[in-house]
Amino acid sequence: MSPLIGAALLGVIERADQLVLNYVSKAADAAHGVLRADQRLDFAKRLRARIEAERHGSQNAREVAKVLARFGDPAALVEREVRRLAEAGVATRREAAGAPPEVAPRGTGSTLSFPAIVDDHGAPPGVRAYRRIAQERVSRRQEGRGLPFAGLRRAAMFSANPMATGGRDARTLIKEHPRDTAAMVILVVAALLVPFDLPPLAIFQVPVVVWAAGAALVLFSDTWTVRDKIIGIGAPLLAYSVGGVLIGGLRVGTEAGLQAFITQFFDVSGTMFMIGTGLGVVWLAYRLLDFN
Incomplete structure (x- = not known):
């Protein structure tokens, strides 16, 4: 190993x-x-x-x-x-x-x-599952006290007492998930490097190398599910390829040739990659908040 x-x-x-x-x-x-x-x-x-x-x-x-x-x-x-x-x-x-x-x-x-805990009683598995979901929803509503975006406000409370926020404030999340937080930060940095014309490393562009490092941390994480990882990592790739083809095709129209399409594709694909990375990181952050 x-x-x-x-x-x-x-x-x-x-x-x-x-x-x-x-x-x-x-x-x-x-x-x-x-x-x-x-x-x-x-x-x-x-x-x-x-x-x-x-x-x-x-x-x-x-x-x-x-x-x-x-x-x-x-x-x-x-x-x-x-x-x-x-x-x-x-x-x-x-x-x-x-x-x-x-x-x-x-x-x-x-x-x-x-x-005995609640699930120790002889209720069917389905009943226990729905009971647990209902209890979690009631608990979250009570914590939020009926106020809109209560969960987001709790997450933004860097100076909050973890006992008061149920461990769902930003400070606690960062402290308990340092590698997951680092992965999201690296992905954001990769997106922010796209507009800069940096010299490539060997045959790879710098934003791609940085994004690959962040993607590797996401893959090794034990917090997110496989579905979460696919969405978080796949969003920028999907936006780069599909978004670049669609937007680039719309910009050149049907009369232009292949060379014009390729030019437009590379003009917009970087921006689409940045948008996709942002959406992927937002999803990972949301799932990290939902996990705690």
Whole structure:
């Protein structure tokens, strides 16, 4: 295995594991001041074990993110844990601080099993899928508070608290997807270099070389699906070829010869490449935002 492929595979594994660690850390933070130290540690261990069991060893970041989405809000899991401990008669830190327990304490200790997530119930797969979609839509509407373009505003909040934006602000996206962000930036740079008459590298134009580097990063990404990658990379190629033929043909008309058509094709194909690259990057950015 080449070092490049090995590094890419290592990055994929690290990305999936990081999603799990971030989720468990949020749950542990939410349990701070609510559960005792030993209960908090036990809760985090059982949560991590349950997530690992649900992901079935998958190293695909998108699949792991779906698994975590099924677990729901970490704070809600903490509340369920508090209720379960109270029903078992186990005192928590909240009760020790003076909050009224739901059930009178009968002892101390930790529970042996983690609460079942929504998909654990015996509903058919189709019902579970539509239930999850509905919950995600309701959650997003609540986050946006009914305001137009709420998702775009959240993404533009560079100084936002990730907990308040659900990790969908630009700073968090860039921090958690540095290679994906770099790929999109390189593609944009390739498009911006088109108007400049730079000397070629060997037989290749500089914008083509830069675009190829960005396209390679997109292909190695574990965030986007194959469909997303085809759209993001294929948009500039399609615009360059098809757009150049159509626009160039319209500009020369039916009376001009082949040489005139070729001249018009190269006059407009660069601009079409820039437009296609812009559309492809917009799609990749949208899908990156939608993924988180």
